[in-house]
Amino acid sequence: MTSSPVLILDGLSKSFGSVRAADAISLKLFTGEVLALLGENGAGKTTLMNMLFGHYMPDSGKIEIIDGSGHAKPLQLGNPQASIAAGIGMVHQHFTLAENLDALDNIMLGSESFIHLRRNKSQAIRKIQKIMNDSGLVAPMDVAVGRLTVGERQRVEILKALYQDVNILVLDEPTAVLTPQEADKLFENITAMTKNGLSVIFISHKLREVLAFSNRIAVLRHGRKVGEISSKEANERKIARLMVGEETKVFSKKELQVGEPVLEVDNLTISGSSKRESLSNISLSVNKHEILGIAGISGNGQTVLANAISGLVKSSSGKIKIDGKNILTNDPSNIIQAGVGRIPEDRHKDGIVGQMSVAENMIIEDLNDGKVQSRGLLNHEAIMRHCSNLSSKYDVRGPGPNASARLLSGGNIQKLILARVFEASPKLILANQPTRGLDMGAAADVANRLLEARQRGSGVILISEDLDEILSLSDRIMVIYDGKLRMAETHDRETLGLMMAGEAA
Amino acid sequence: MIEIFQILLTESFWAASLRIATPLIFGVLGALICEKSGVLNLGIEGIFVAGAMAGWMAVWLGTGLWGGVVVAAIAGGFFGLIHAILTVTLGLSQHVSGLGVTLFATSVSYFSYRTALPKVSSPPRIEPFRPLEIPILSELPFIGTVLFQQTALTWLALFMVGLVWYVMNRTGLGVAIKAVGDNPNSVDAQGLSVYGLRIGAIVVGSALMALGGAFLTMSAFDAFFFGMVNGRGWICIALVIFASWKPGKALLGALLFGAFDALQVRMQTEVGAKVPSQVFLAAPYVLSIVALVIAARRAEYPRALLTPWFKGQR
Ligand SMILES: Nc1ncnc2c1ncn2[C@@H]1O[C@H](COP(=O)(O)OP(=O)(O)OP(=O)(O)O)[C@@H](O)[C@H]1O
Ligand SMILES: [Mg+2]
Numbered sequence: 001m002t003s004s005p006v007l008i009l010d011g012l013s014k015s016f017g018s019v020r021a022a023d024a025i026s027l028k029l030f031t032g033e034v035l036a037l038l039g040e041n042g043a044g045k046t047t048l049m050n051m052l053f054g055h056y057m058p059d060s061g062k063i064e065i066i067d068g069s070g071h072a073k074p075l076q077l078g079n080p081q082a083s084i085a086a087g088i089g090m091v092h093q094h095f096t097l098a099e100n101l102d103a104l105d106n107i108m109l110g111s112e113s114f115i116h117l118r119r120n121k122s123q124a125i126r127k128i129q130k131i132m133n134d135s136g137l138v139a140p141m142d143v144a145v146g147r148l149t150v151g152e153r154q155r156v157e158i159l160k161a162l163y164q165d166v167n168i169l170v171l172d173e174p175t176a177v178l179t180p181q182e183a184d185k186l187f188e189n190i191t192a193m194t195k196n197g198l199s200v201i202f203i204s205h206k207l208r209e210v211l212a213f214s215n216r217i218a219v220l221r222h223g224r225k226v227g228e229i230s231s232k233e234a235n236e237r238k239i240a241r242l243m244v245g246e247e248t249k250v251f252s253k254k255e256l257q258v259g260e261p262v263l264e265v266d267n268l269t270i271s272g273s274s275k276r277e278s279l280s281n282i283s284l285s286v287n288k289h290e291i292l293g294i295a296g297i298s299g300n301g302q303t304v305l306a307n308a309i310s311g312l313v314k315s316s317s318g319k320i321k322i323d324g325k326n327i328l329t330n331d332p333s334n335i336i337q338a339g340v341g342r343i344p345e346d347r348h349k350d351g352i353v354g355q356m357s358v359a360e361n362m363i364i365e366d367l368n369d370g371k372v373q374s375r376g377l378l379n380h381e382a383i384m385r386h387c388s389n390l391s392s393k394y395d396v397r398g399p400g401p402n403a404s405a406r407l408l409s410g411g412n413i414q415k416l417i418l419a420r421v422f423e424a425s426p427k428l429i430l431a432n433q434p435t436r437g438l439d440m441g442a443a444a445d446v447a448n449r450l451l452e453a454r455q456r457g458s459g460v461i462l463i464s465e466d467l468d469e470i471l472s473l474s475d476r477i478m479v480i481y482d483g484k485l486r487m488a489e490t491h492d493r494e495t496l497g498l499m500m501a502g503e504a505a
Numbered sequence: 506m507i508e509i510f511q512i513l514l515t516e517s518f519w520a521a522s523l524r525i526a527t528p529l530i531f532g533v534l535g536a537l538i539c540e541k542s543g544v545l546n547l548g549i550e551g552i553f554v555a556g557a558m559a560g561w562m563a564v565w566l567g568t569g570l571w572g573g574v575v576v577a578a579i580a581g582g583f584f585g586l587i588h589a590i591l592t593v594t595l596g597l598s599q600h601v602s603g604l605g606v607t608l609f610a611t612s613v614s615y616f617s618y619r620t621a622l623p624k625v626s627s628p629p630r631i632e633p634f635r636p637l638e639i640p641i642l643s644e645l646p647f648i649g650t651v652l653f654q655q656t657a658l659t660w661l662a663l664f665m666v667g668l669v670w671y672v673m674n675r676t677g678l679g680v681a682i683k684a685v686g687d688n689p690n691s692v693d694a695q696g697l698s699v700y701g702l703r704i705g706a707i708v709v710g711s712a713l714m715a716l717g718g719a720f721l722t723m724s725a726f727d728a729f730f731f732g733m734v735n736g737r738g739w740i741c742i743a744l745v746i747f748a749s750w751k752p753g754k755a756l757l758g759a760l761l762f763g764a765f766d767a768l769q770v771r772m773q774t775e776v777g778a779k780v781p782s783q784v785f786l787a788a789p790y791v792l793s794i795v796a797l798v799i800a801a802r803r804a805e806y807p808r809a810l811l812t813p814w815f816k817g818q819r
Binding site for chain 1: 671675676677678680681683684686687688690691692693694695696697805807808816817
């Protein structure tokens with residue numbers, strides 16, 4: 001890159017209580033460049049970008065924007081409006097969409113004057129159409145966002161940022177919920193847009209796309225910038241060493257003799273209110289000592305399938321047997337009792353009760369257990385003991401057992417759920433997108449735990465969009481598309497990718 | 506049964522329904538605007554009292570009727586601002602703050618009334634809004650009496666239904682209010698002020714509520730009494746849910762309640778001898794609860810209702 005800088009972050013720091021989330025970070029971004037920002041969960045990537053966008057007020061440091069003629073202007077800190085006006089667009093890690101509005105309203109929000117009595121929707125639609133063509137990102141504009149899939153919502157988020165005529169685009173884990181194909185397409189289009197002077201900072205935990213699409217890589221660890229390398233010189237090992245200061249843990253999968261079936265689903269059909277909430281004639285079985293991978297692009301029925309097996313939705317027809325016994329569908333407690341451990345897709349919403357403490361969340365599925373209660377009264381000391389045992393066993397790090405669970409970082413919330421599920425020695429583990437948004441270390445932990453459960457004799461269903469994960473962990477692979485499930489005969493990326501897109505035979 | 510049908514056919518019944526509905530229309534619209542932005546305003550009952558008292562007092566002091574309406578709205582906006590600072594800026598419990606505002610606004614109103622008129626036994630009267638007799642239209646049979654003999658405030662209420670609908674559904678401001686009540690982060694991420702939108706919505710909503718109170722002292726009656734609001738504010742809180750936060754349905758709900766109430770009064774005189782009058786007095790409330798139970802099962806609450814938002818917090 002021989003071009004000039006467009007953005008200079010100078011010594012930005014931010015603390016939350018005793019946590020130093022960003023510690024004097026300085027960074028430059030050059031015109032037309034794609035800069036990847038890497039680091040473990042909790043390294044401070046989002047915090048740094050939130051300061052750039054004005055969501056957080058830095059404790060110290062300054063930000064300068066360099067305009068076309070080379071003049072550096074300080075950016076007013078802590079004010080999103082100033083950042084937007086300076087041409088910065090941000091795609092947030094967690095959706096910032098109003099679900100009661102359609103995509104068009106979400107995109108137009110804030111870009112029109114409040115005193116105007118008429119809205120110019122047709123002009124906006126024309127502009128969005130052009131952005132869709134340029135970026136290759138398409139999403140329905142006239143459906144309430146609450147009814148879109150996560151993939152569609154992600155595209156709306158990106159379109160929303162591009163709509164503001166940005167010249168610096170920040171993408172905070174934009175591909176966490178996209179399929180590999182969608183992600184590649186997105187980056188190809190972004191690369192094309194950089195030719196016209198767009199500069200991009202993106203955050204990702206997926207090293208493959210970082211290496212393929214960035215020009216430069218900056219690595220954060222514990223709130224500090226620990227390195228900057230050009231992507232040409234980088235490889236996965238180098239980056240991993242920078243990120244965690246050590247080689248990543250590798251896992252090995254042993255060949256095991258599979259046992260008898262723990263879960264049999266026979267001709268399960270669910271007619272939901274929309275296509276993505278429906279399943280037709282699903283049959284599958286999972287055996288002891290086996291991981292069944294279910295690959296598929298989100299929105300093809302994974303969520304209903306997982307909900308059906310967890311007893312959260314009622315099936316129209318079909319049978320579910322656990323351990324050879326027919327179970328009542330539509331009865332979650334019955335299903336937990338039957339030995340199913342669930343790692344839900346949306347860990348914040350369905351995996352924990354955010355307002356309750358870490359300790360309470362650990363025991364929430366076995367309140368009847370003699371370990372934690374007697375005659376209906378909870379034994380506080382036993383719960384605390386249990387919690388501190390599990391926290392060290394499963395390496396759950398956070399502000400302590402009495403803190404609200406929502407304060408934990410994403411990776412630690414997932415470890416809390418794993419601890420709860422594994423301690424119940426489940427016959428079947430239902431893991432839905434278990435490593436989404438986790439850093440390499442945390443993702444490897446999850447993978448190791450699943451393999452360990454397989455070793456111990458559990459059956460595991462692994463629902464994931466991440467083909468690498470499916471390929472490295474599964475004994476058998478099925479692909480879900482449009483509410484139908486098919487067995488994959490060969491295990492290679494191409495065939496699976498095509499099946500996920502509903503193409504191959 | 507026969508009696509009910511006879512009542513339903515009278516002009517005076519329908520005219521009374523609309524008249525009884527008017528303060529509720531103001532109140533529901535006000536509550537709707539607050540709740541759409543994500544803040545429950547239980548100050549409504551007290552804001553009704555404040556509007557009734559302030560409007561009437563202003564007219565009595567000689568501002569003229571429309572001057573009184575403006576003063577009532579300002580009084581409502583003032584108490585709304587207190588609620589907004591407590592719940593939006595400070596993020597305190599919306600229930601506690603709302604009930605506090607109701608107690609405070611009610612007491613302040615009674616106190617000012619007593620201080621201004623220490624020795625009065627029968628409340629002084631003002632010259633209230635007269636029915637707007639519109640030439641020709643008022644002469645029409647039925648419709649003429651029902652619609653065209655209402656006061657200007659009833660017309661203002663009906664106009665407000667349209668205005669609130671238009672702003673909510675056809676303007677950028679409405680989109681922003683709906684967004685801030687669903688996910689404040691969506692608004693923040695677009696560089697708009699969550700605090701500004703919410704505080705604005707509460708102040709405007711509260712001003713509308715106060716007009717509901719003003720209608721009581723300046724149109725329905727011609728004086729201020731203690732206890733005259735009599736739960737109308739609470740009814741509005743229920744009606745917003747019945748209306749699932751839609752202005753059109755809010756009008757319908759208010760009219761429905763008005764009709765129950767008008768019917769109840771007439772039934773008392775028709776069959777009052779056989780049935781205790783309390784049964785009739787309770788009837789509109791019981792029917793409202795039934796209607797609410799049916800409607801509320803499908804109600805989709807603004808997602809961020811009751812949840813405070815702070816800048817720079819997860
Ligand atoms: N608003 C906040 N209040 C309190 N603590 C916060 C807040 N925002 C971030 N933190 C803390 O700051 C640290 C850095 O968090 P940040 O979200 O920046 O990490 P990240 O690198 O984006 O991680 P991830 O990969 O999980 O998204 C964490 O310890 C987090 O708990
Ligand atoms: Mg982050």
